[in-house]
Amino acid sequence: xxYLGRTLAVFVLVAVxxxxxxxxxxxxxALHTAAKQGDAMAWLRTDFHLSDRQFAEIKKLHExxxxxxxxxxxxxxxxxxxxxxxxASQGKDPAAVAAAERTLQELRTTCETAIxxxxxxxxxxxxxxxxxxxxxxxxxxxxxxxxxxxxxxxLKGKP
Numbered sequence: 001x002x003y004l005g006r007t008l009a010v011f012v013l014v015a016v017x018x019x020x021x022x023x024x025x026x027x028x029x030a031l032h033t034a035a036k037q038g039d040a041m042a043w044l045r046t047d048f049h050l051s052d053r054q055f056a057e058i059k060k061l062h063e064x065x066x067x068x069x070x071x072x073x074x075x076x077x078x079x080x081x082x083x084x085x086x087x088a089s090q091g092k093d094p095a096a097v098a099a100a101e102r103t104l105q106e107l108r109t110t111c112e113t114a115i116x117x118x119x120x121x122x123x124x125x126x127x128x129x130x131x132x133x134x135x136x137x138x139x140x141x142x143x144x145x146x147x148x149x150x151x152x153x154x155l156k157g158k159p
C-alpha cells in the first residue's frame with residue numbers, strides 16, 4: 001500500500017508521455033504549420049494531398065473566382081441594406097419590403113449556386129477520395145455563409 005500512490009503516478013506519467021509521443025508521431029507537421037500561420041491554401045495542399053499541378057490549378061481557380069465572389073457579396077450587402085431601410089421606414093410599403101426580400105434571396109441563391117459550382121471544380125482537381133472528402137466538408141457550409149465578405153482563405157477570424 002505504501003507504494004501504490006507512487007506506482008499509479010508513474011503509470012499516469014508514462015501513459016501521458018506515450019499519448020503525447022503518439023500524437024506527435026502521427027500528426028502531420030505541415031498541417032499544424034498551415035493552421036498556425038492561418039494559410040488555408042497550405043492546409044488544402046497538405047490535407048488533400050495535392051500535387052504541384054493540382055495545387056497550381058486550384059490556386060488558379062480560386063484567383064479566377066475571387067472577383068465574382070466579391071461582387072456577389074457586395075450586391076448582397078447592398079440588397080440587405082436596402083431591404084433593412086425599407087423595413088425600418090415610417091410609412092413602410094409591405095409590397096416593397098417583400099420585393100426587396102425576394103431580390104435579396106435571389107442574390108443569395110445566385111451566390112450560393114456559384115460557390116457550389118466553384119467548390120465542385122476544385123474537388124474535380126483532386127483525387128476522387130480527397131475530392132469527395134472536400135465536398136463533404138465544404139458544401140454544407142455554403143448555406144450558412146453570411147455574405148459579409150468573400151470567404152477568407154487566410155483561415156483568420158472575422159475582423
